[in-house]
Amino acid sequence: MKVARALMQQDLAHLAMSINSKTASDVERALNANTPSLDDFMALISPAGSHYLEAMASRAQALTRHRFGNTMQLFVPLYLSNLCANECTYCGFTMSNKIKRKTLSISEVLTEIEAIKDMGFSQVLLVTGEHETKVGMDYFEQTLSAIRDKVSYIMMEVQPLKKEQYETLKHQGLDAVLVYQETYSPQQYASYHTRGKKQDFLWRLEASDRIGQAGIDKIGIGALLGLGDWRVDSAMTALHGKLIQQHYWQSRVSIAFPRLRSCEGNSTGGNALTNSKLPNERDLLQLICAHRLFNPQAELSLSTRESAAFRDGVMPLGITSMSAASQTQPGGYSEPSQALNQFDIDDSRSVPEVVNAIARKGLEPVWKDWMPFEVRV
Amino acid sequence: MLTLANHTFSSRLLTGTGKFSNAATMKDAVAAAQSNIVTLAMKRVASNSAQDETLTALRELGVTLLPNTSGAKNAQEAIFAAELSYEALGSPWIKLEIHPDQRYLLPDPIETLQAAEALVKKGFNVLPYCGADPVLCKRLEEVGCSAVMPLGAPIGSNQGLQTKPFLQIIVDQASIPVIVDAGIGKPSEAMAAMEMGVDAVLVNTAIATAQNPVAMAEAFANAVETGRKAFEAGLGATSDLAQPSSPLTAFLEPAV
Numbered sequence: 001m002k003v004a005r006a007l008m009q010q011d012l013a014h015l016a017m018s019i020n021s022k023t024a025s026d027v028e029r030a031l032n033a034n035t036p037s038l039d040d041f042m043a044l045i046s047p048a049g050s051h052y053l054e055a056m057a058s059r060a061q062a063l064t065r066h067r068f069g070n071t072m073q074l075f076v077p078l079y080l081s082n083l084c085a086n087e088c089t090y091c092g093f094t095m096s097n098k099i100k101r102k103t104l105s106i107s108e109v110l111t112e113i114e115a116i117k118d119m120g121f122s123q124v125l126l127v128t129g130e131h132e133t134k135v136g137m138d139y140f141e142q143t144l145s146a147i148r149d150k151v152s153y154i155m156m157e158v159q160p161l162k163k164e165q166y167e168t169l170k171h172q173g174l175d176a177v178l179v180y181q182e183t184y185s186p187q188q189y190a191s192y193h194t195r196g197k198k199q200d201f202l203w204r205l206e207a208s209d210r211i212g213q214a215g216i217d218k219i220g221i222g223a224l225l226g227l228g229d230w231r232v233d234s235a236m237t238a239l240h241g242k243l244i245q246q247h248y249w250q251s252r253v254s255i256a257f258p259r260l261r262s263c264e265g266n267s268t269g270g271n272a273l274t275n276s277k278l279p280n281e282r283d284l285l286q287l288i289c290a291h292r293l294f295n296p297q298a299e300l301s302l303s304t305r306e307s308a309a310f311r312d313g314v315m316p317l318g319i320t321s322m323s324a325a326s327q328t329q330p331g332g333y334s335e336p337s338q339a340l341n342q343f344d345i346d347d348s349r350s351v352p353e354v355v356n357a358i359a360r361k362g363l364e365p366v367w368k369d370w371m372p373f374e375v376r377v
Numbered sequence: 378m379l380t381l382a383n384h385t386f387s388s389r390l391l392t393g394t395g396k397f398s399n400a401a402t403m404k405d406a407v408a409a410a411q412s413n414i415v416t417l418a419m420k421r422v423a424s425n426s427a428q429d430e431t432l433t434a435l436r437e438l439g440v441t442l443l444p445n446t447s448g449a450k451n452a453q454e455a456i457f458a459a460e461l462s463y464e465a466l467g468s469p470w471i472k473l474e475i476h477p478d479q480r481y482l483l484p485d486p487i488e489t490l491q492a493a494e495a496l497v498k499k500g501f502n503v504l505p506y507c508g509a510d511p512v513l514c515k516r517l518e519e520v521g522c523s524a525v526m527p528l529g530a531p532i533g534s535n536q537g538l539q540t541k542p543f544l545q546i547i548v549d550q551a552s553i554p555v556i557v558d559a560g561i562g563k564p565s566e567a568m569a570a571m572e573m574g575v576d577a578v579l580v581n582t583a584i585a586t587a588q589n590p591v592a593m594a595e596a597f598a599n600a601v602e603t604g605r606k607a608f609e610a611g612l613g614a615t616s617d618l619a620q621p622s623s624p625l626t627a628f629l630e631p632a633v
Contacts, residue, residue, distance in 0.1 A: 065586050066533070066535070066582070067533060068396070069395055069396020069397070069582070069585055069586055070396060070397060070398035070585070070586065071395075122424070245480055249477075249479065249480070250450060250477045251479060252479040253479075297479070297481075359399070362398045364397065364398050364399050366421065368420070368421060368424070369420055369448075370420050370448060371420050371448060371449075371454070371457070372424070372461070
C-alpha cells in the first residue's frame with residue numbers, strides 16, 4: 001500500500017501553512033519550472049497564485065493541446081442504485097434521507113444503456129450508493145457482463161473493493177475505477193461520515209493501491225471540494241496522482257474537482273453558497289490550471305455540476321474529459337424525473353448543445369477511445 | 378519511391394489522424410501533406426465503421442490506411458486489435474504500438490517483438506513502433522517486419538531527433554525501410570532525418586496541433602522531399618577542420 005502510506009505521512013497542517021505563505025516569486029518560479037514540484041503546485045494554487053491566473057491559463061492550454069490534441073472525451077454517468085448503508089452529511093443518497101430508493105434490474109440497466117447509446121455515448125460511468133449486500137459483487141458482475149459488448153469503455157464509482165474483486169471485475173469488462181477520498185483530513189472525514197463502512201478512512205485511501213495492483217486501466221481520484229480546506233485537499237490530490245503514476249505506471253490517472261452541491265435533505269452542501277471553504281469559479285479555474293501544469297499527462301475531468309458558461313470557458317484550458325446531459329437518479333435516461341437525484345446538476349444542456357459548444361471551441365468530441373471487450377481479455 | 382512489403386509509394390511522409398479539431402481539417406491536412414499512407418487508431422474507429430467520419434474522409438482521399446494498435450498494453454491485446462482491424466477494414470497493414478507506460482507512451486520492446494513475430498506469421502505487413510535500439514530493430518527485421526519505426530523522442534513531444542546517433546546506426550544496419558515515428562516537431566527535423574538516410578518519417582502531433590495544420594502539412598511535405606533529395610545527392614563530408622579551396626600545400630605542385 002505504497003501510495004496510501006506516502007499520503008498518510010503528509011502533515012496537513014504544514015501543507016496549509018506552506019500554501020498560505022507562498023509569495024509572488026514562488027509562483028513565478030513555479031510557472032517557469034520545466035517539471036513543477038509539489039511545492040510549485042502549492043504555489044500555483046496559493047492565494048498568491050491567484051494573481052497569475054492568465055499566465056497559468058495560457059500555459060495550461062498549451063500543455064493540454066500539445067498532449068491531448070484538439071479533442072474532448074465525452075462520457076455519461078449511469079446511476080444504477082441509490083441504496084446506501086452510509087450516513088454522509090453532504091450526500092442526497094445518505095441512509096437517513098427519506099427518499100425513494102431504487103436499484104435498476106439488469107433489464108432496466110439495458111434500457112438505460114439503449115437510451116444512452118441513442119444520445120451518442122459509448123463511454124459510461126456506473127455509479128451506485130454504497131450497499132454491499134444489495135448492490136455488491138454479484139450485481140456488478142451481472143451488470144458488466146450484460147453491458148460490456150454494448151459500450152466501449154466502462155468506469156465505475158462504487159464502494160471501495162478488495163484487490164481480488166477489482167481483478168474479477170476487470171475480467172468482466174471493467175476499465176476504470178473512481179474512488180474519491182472526499183477529504184484527505186482524517187478528522188474532517190470523520191465528522192462528515194458518521195455511520196457505515198465509509199467511515200473507514202484508510203480502507204478508502206488504500207483503494208488506489210488495490211486498483212493499481214489489479215491492473216485497472218484508469219484510476220480516478222479527487223476530493224469533494226468544500227468539505228475541508230480545498231487547497232490542502234487539492235495538494236494531496238495532486239500528490240496522490242503522482243504517486244499512482246510512479247507505483248502503478250501501467251494505469252492512467254484521472255483527476256476530478258467536484259465542488260459541493262446542494263441536495264435533498266442535505267445539511268452540509270445546503271448552505272453551499274455561504275460555505276466559506278467552497279472554492280469559487282475563479283479558484284476552481286486556478287486549480288484546474290495548476291493540475292495541468294503539475295501533471296501534463298493526467299486526464300482532468302469536469303462534470304455537469306458546473307455551469308454551462310464555466311464549462312465552456314474552461315474547456316480549452318485543461319479539461320480533457322466531460323460528462324454531458326447527465327441524470328443523477330437511477331433510470332433517469334429512459335424516464336427522466338427529479339425525485340431521486342444524488343445532487344443538483346447545473347449544466348442541463350442536451351448532448352447536441354454540448355457538442356456544438358465543444359466544436360465552437362475548435363475541439364473534436366471523442367466518443368470512443370478503446371478496443372472492444374474481446375480485444376482486452 | 379518508398380517500398381514497403383512490395384508496395385511502392387511516392388510520398389515519404391506518413392501522417393496520422395489524431396488530435397485534429399475536426400475530420401475536415403484532418404482531410405485537408407493529409408491532402409496538403411500528399412501522404413499516401415495514413416495511420417489511424419483502431420480504438421477510435423466507431424463500432425459501425427461505415428459511420429466513422431475519419432474513415433470516410435480517408436477513403437475519399439484514396440490513401441493506404443495504416444491501422445494502429447494504440448492503447449494495447451501487451452502482445453495479446455495488440456494481436457487482437459490487429460485482427461479486429463483486418464475484420465473491420467480488410468487491411469493487411471498494421472502499425473504495431475504496445476505501450477504499457479501511460480505517461481510517456483514508450484513502446485515495450487519485449488511485447489512488441491513477440492507480437493510482431495506472431496502477426497507476421499498471420500500474414501500482416503507489420504510496421505512496429507519501437508525504441509531507437511539498433512539491436513531490437515535487427516531482431517524485428519529478422520522476424521519479418523516490413524519496416525521498423527524507431528522513435529526520435531517520446532511520442533507527441535515535438536522534441537526532435539533526440540536519438541540521432543542510434544537512428545544513424547539503425548539506418549546503417551537495416552535492410553528494411555526505417556521510418557522515424559514520434560518526436561518530430563519541426564519540418565527542419567523531418568528534413569534532418571531524411572538527410573540521414575531514413576526512408577520516411579511519420580508526423581502527426583506537429584501537424585495536427587499547429588496553428589494552421591494544412592499549411593504545416595505542406596511545409597513538412599516540402600521538407601521531407603528536400604531532405605530526401607539531399608540524401609540522394611550525397612552530402613559532402615563534414616569536418617572539424619577548415620578545408621581551404623586554395624590548399625596551403627599547393628606550392629608543392631609543379632607550376633604550370
